[in-house]
Amino acid sequence: MANITKKVSWSSRPDETGATGETTPLLNGSEQPRHSRQVELMSGEGAIFHIGRHGAGDLEEEMTTEEVKSEGRPKEIPHNEKLLSLKFESLDYDNIENQLFLDEERRMSYMGFRCLEISRWVICALIGFLTGLIACFIDIVVEQVAKVKYNVIKENIETFTEAGGLSISLILWAVLNCSFVIVGAILVAFFEPIAAGSGIPQIKCYLNGVKIPRVVRLKTLVVKVCGVICSVVGGLAVGKEGPMIHSGGVVAAGVSQGRSTSLKRDFKIFEYFRRDTEKRDFVSAGAAAGVSAAFGAPVGGVLFSLEEGASFWNQMLTWRIFFASMISTFTLNFVLSVYHKKPGELSNPGLINFGRFESDVGDFFTSIFHSSTVLQAELLLCLMSAVLFCRYVHRPCLQVMEATLVAAVTAAVSFTMIYFSNDCQPLAPDNTEVYQLQLFCADGEYNSMATAFFNTPEKSVTSLFHDQPGTYNPLTLGLFTLTYFFLACWTYGLAVSAGVFIPSLLIGAAWGRLCGILLFWCSTWADPGKYALIGAAAQLGGIVRMTLSLTVILVEATGNVTYGLPIMLVLMTSKIVGDYFQEGLYDIHIKLQSVPFLHWEAPATSHWLTAREVMSSPVTCLNKIEKVGTIVDILSNTSTNHNGFPVVVQVMEGDVVILCGLILRSQLIVLLKHKVFVELARSRLTQRKLLLKDFRDAYPRFPPIQSIHVSQDERECMMDLTEFMNPTPYTVPQETSLPRVFKLFRALGLRHLVVVDDENRVVGLVSRKDLARYHLGKHGLEELHLAQT
């Protein structure tokens, strides 16, 4: 089917251009020579018969008739990680310095700029504040609901231990878990699938410059927050820290725009910030605020958004981001201290508290030696998650069922482990925060397997870090690590919103503590709590493969700067060992979603590739004064979903067409909507001049071209793009190497890069997908395929 429609569209082209020629001979004159030139250019590769405009550009490339013939039907292949999807678009980070922009800048007073700067700071404060409040909300609700749930189960177990019928308690536990998880999974699967998982890969892509559909919407935030609460209370092997980063990003995107398109409310504030550049900067502040609320690590948050997000170092932005994250952690700290009825104590800087460690670092250096053993586990986890990712479960109701089953199995496994555990430990005084189960232990003792399983993961982590040596016996820890490891792997791919930070910390801590205890037997100086910390760091580092930011986050979370060096060394080793086997979890995730992600640097061995080979060609160009009908046809052509169009102008004798600007689809759509036609302007002198504000009002959801009605008469009108196009787009000569182009893209946040020849004629267009498709595989440089998803 596909090739037939394509042929039709192609065959219709010549007539159209013919018609254009008849009605507007002047323009036709400018076009005709270009065709001949392009045929000339192409003839080297085997006489491709191009007529009319030639499609190419940013997103979707169209097939030439020859290609369709030779390939037959488009090839279909199963989904794999070596694809780039067409559905993702770039953000327009580059500022469009058109006439309107210059006018506005001229009109704006010095005070106006000061006010803008101040409102940026105000927005950052708001972002921090709201992110902190969201974190508080999640924390308090989880704590309260979990308290009710665990107390009900505990009482039930106590009754049935005596009276018999523990299988009923097991069923009760499973049913409670399932009912919470069902709610969470339904929310995610049916209402907002993008809210699944931690959202860190999505935010990472967004900060990288890829527009992920619906990722920063209010609805996503609501679903995310409720989903996290449900899945944590539902007892899954997940944490609530990762989603905070996504939540922070959504808050930032919402606050900075001063309106909500979902609620259809416009507060008429911060209108200046309604464009991709500003929004992305604020989202990076939001992500930082999220990290800082999750771990109580403001500096770590800033470094996170620099390491994972911002492609360049803007000092002023960094300072503002830091402000947002400080506000966020302080808000959380303050509200939680009021909630715990100790106002002013400020002892809860983050959602997870590692507690205080003594600054006795002696142990650490010895513990690093064994950390290589810790790495084994983390490798396995990566492999496992990669395997489990390719699931066969696509339909929402099946996803809900799957999540429910995982919840039930988690309960069953935990219960069985607790039931058969013989590890009893004496009750510690005033340990009221942890739910303890006695079960078959002697009176006055509790089951130590239950401290690990019968608690929210955060509490288990803290008790692994801080409980006295001898609280856990090695068998318990070993079994716990193993089971929890498989549960966490299985849970990761589910359609529930939840993070992977806490499970990996927990696995690492258990494993590290186990190593510590084993060493404790040989010698008496090892503190198992510190081994747990090292293990947790290694495990987390192996899974997420963050470097600088993770070190700082962990140092800040432990509240002890002297631990910096040991943690850093551990993270370095785990990254080196991990990279040898597999990429980080987030990178795998991004690859599986076929996102055109630009990494820190271009592939190492790509200098021989030049822009000529990378670019898409030929390019759909527009004339400076273009016919409306042509523009509408180009925009509504579904097979060429281009977003950027070089604007050309004819010079001299009419056979040289040179580049004079670049215009975006969104701009064209706004122009069409407001009917900015030359003829209309002439007839209606009173017509208001289009301002930059009109473009901002349409942002970010520009209407599709189909919804804009253009009458037959209007199709004959002309549109003058001079004022609206970006008159100085970035261009490169054809011989530029791939790494150079790559650097331009990353550092400037480009979306389109025009490739020109010596005479400034448009030869091709480089977009994000053209660059992202090269990557270094096992056999050198490989090229990813573009696919429709």
Place this chain on the structure above:
Amino acid sequence: MSSLFSTSLMSSFPEDLEISGYCKELLFFFKQRYVTFVDCLILAARPVKVCQNCSSSYSRLQDIYRNISDQVGPGNESCRDSLLSSDRLMVVYQLYSNLQDLWTSSNCEKCINNRSHSLTNDTLNFLSTLNQTLTCFEKYQLGNHTELCKSCKKMYGDVNKLYGRMEKNDTMCIDLEDAMNMTRRLWSKNFNCSLPRDETVPVLAVSSFMLFLPVIFYLSSFLHSEQKKRKLIHPNRARSYTRLMNIQDKQS
């Protein structure tokens, strides 16, 4: 030389300039009561009966210390400075504060009436219930332990419940905790009356049923659904066909 000097210094000044007679008297009383209290403490250390036996001597010690620190003697004389804080060592203060810490951590305050220095009704009630249980233990001690478990179960359960209630009310002191701990240990370790793990089969059955569900689920969804296929798109390039070959050529 220096020692000679110091002795001469002591002799040259009257002793009562250093410390008055009244204060000396107070110090003496303090010593007496301190010794009594410590005596009592040590004797009541195991099994812990600190609150039951020593509360009165503690209150007397408290009184004398209060005299030293707060009260003013005849002639508006206070011994606070001369006895408590005139030197670096501060022997009296340190000794007293050590015992005070010990007393605070024992939580004895919660079992003792503030006025009469006698045990509270709750405490007495608990102790008598506990004693009944212990008598029951004694009665059946020699015979079969299963019999003991059966016949003392109700009493033991009552004690446990009472203990739990008092723990919740926060009216618990070290004496009761220790006594209860001992009883529990007797019950679970010596007489082996802990609950048996006799429901292995149903628990295993239920959990293996739950473990089995996902297997069915994944199998069925594996059989009934197929993986999504992706349509490949062929982008327009200036030299689209020679490119991949180029890569391989240049690599080699």
